[in-house]
Amino acid sequence: MTDRFTFDFPNAEIGASRLIHADCFEWLRRIPTDTIHAVVTDPPYGVKEYDSDQLEKRANGTGGIWRIPPSFDGSNRQPLPRFTALDAAERSRLRAFFVEWGSLVVNALRPGGHVFIATNAFVSQLVFGALVESGLEFRGELIRLVRTLRGGDRPKNAETEFSTVCSMAKGCYEPWGILRKPLRQGMRVSDCLREFQTGGLRRYLNDKPFEDVILSERTPRLERDIANHPSLKPQSLMRRLVYAALPLGQGIIVDPFMGAGSTIAAANAVGVSAMGVERDETFYELARNAVARLASLQIPHTDGIVGAHARELLFHASAAPESAAR
Numbered sequence: 632m633t634d635r636f637t638f639d640f641p642n643a644e645i646g647a648s649r650l651i652h653a654d655c656f657e658w659l660r661r662i663p664t665d666t667i668h669a670v671v672t673d674p675p676y677g678v679k680e681y682d683s684d685q686l687e688k689r690a691n692g693t694g695g696i697w698r699i700p701p702s703f704d705g706s707n708r709q710p711l712p713r714f715t716a717l718d719a720a721e722r723s724r725l726r727a728f729f730v731e732w733g734s735l736v737v738n739a740l741r742p743g744g745h746v747f748i749a750t751n752a753f754v755s756q757l758v759f760g761a762l763v764e765s766g767l768e769f770r771g772e773l774i775r776l777v778r779t780l781r782g783g784d785r786p787k788n789a790e791t792e793f794s795t796v797c798s799m800a801k802g803c804y805e806p807w808g809i810l811r812k813p814l815r816q817g818m819r820v821s822d823c824l825r826e827f828q829t830g831g832l833r834r835y836l837n838d839k840p841f842e843d844v845i846l847s848e849r850t851p852r853l854e855r856d857i858a859n860h861p862s863l864k865p866q867s868l869m870r871r872l873v874y875a876a877l878p879l880g881q882g883i884i885v886d887p888f889m890g891a892g893s894t895i896a897a898a899n900a901v902g903v904s905a906m907g908v909e910r911d912e913t914f915y916e917l918a919r920n921a922v923a924r925l926a927s928l929q930i931p932h933t934d935g936i937v938g939a940h941a942r943e944l945l946f947h948a949s950a951a952p953e954s955a956a957r
């Protein structure tokens with residue numbers, strides 16, 4: 632099914648899914664109107680942190696937009712992008728980026744197709760506004776409860792003087808946008824489901840609806856060892872999202888900013904089909920090596936997930952991943 636959309640880009644088939652080495656703007660421009668069923672993605676939030684000059688600075692440990700956090704607890708933390716440093720021009724560039732990207736997504740999606748898009752507390756309002764401007768309908772926010780390592784610090788260089796103050800709230804959640812391509816005029820969700828297999832979100836097998844708060848975890852070490860990408864998302868989260876994104880379990884999910892392929896691995900694990908697009912050659916190769924291995928991991932408590940080894944876990948709907956509960 633996915634081979635129709637490879638065009639002349641380098642690609643690899645992994646299970647029922649396909650990885651494409653391309654710029655997603657170029658790839659999306661070639662997708663026929665009303666084709667794909669859902670988008671689940673984690674874009675470069677600040678737009679520029681995955682530009683090649685910034686990736687080079689990150690690799691050299693010289694900063695750029697990547698903040699090198701201090702090491703503590705005896706371990707060295709991974710660099711994080713510094714979104715608070717976006718100036719007015721960069722915010723305007725970010726808006727333009729998402730308006731253009733959203734317009735391409737609106738064209739490629741079937742009516743009623745959903746978009747799940749990761750953001751962060753600093754830029755979410757900008758990203759959601761730009762996506763609405765591009766023609767997507769805002770359907771709410773998904774809150775991934777996770778300690779993000781951001782905020783909570785005392786005022787810089789005055790830590791002793793203002794020891795009872797934190798400059799900003801400590802980040803304990805990651806906001807994801809839930810958006811949808813508008814239904815055709817006069818269509819109800821049931822019509823859209825019949826004609827396009829889109830329009831709604833899939834209920835878990837235990838009959839529970841998809842919920843917009845997910846008790847999550849930081850990406851476990853085992854997964855990071857398989858796929859060493861600075862923004863790797865955990866399978867426990869991604870499997871829930873890809874499962875919910877196809878209301879009838881039919882069709883194609885696209886991740887235009889694939890990274891190391893956590894969305895694609897999750898799709899393979901729950902038995903749906905996905906396409907991932909990645910511009911950076913190193914990350915594309917990383918995904919080629921990582922997707923099958925991530926997909927084969929047994930992930931406890933991914934409630935409502937279908938797949939090779941998850942059916943027996945369906946009735947743990949309220950259970951959180953163990954590492955998040957600690």
Ligand SMILES: C[S@@+](CC[C@H](N)C(=O)[O-])C[C@H]1O[C@@H](n2cnc3c(N)ncnc32)[C@H](O)[C@@H]1O
Binds near residue numbers: 890
């Ligand atoms: C935030 S990361 C996604 C990481 C992913 N969630 C994972 O679990 O590995 C964004 C990715 O988008 C890629 N990227 C940035 N701009 C792109 C573009 N125009 N087309 C395709 N990929 C792009 C970056 O190289 C980066 O790997």
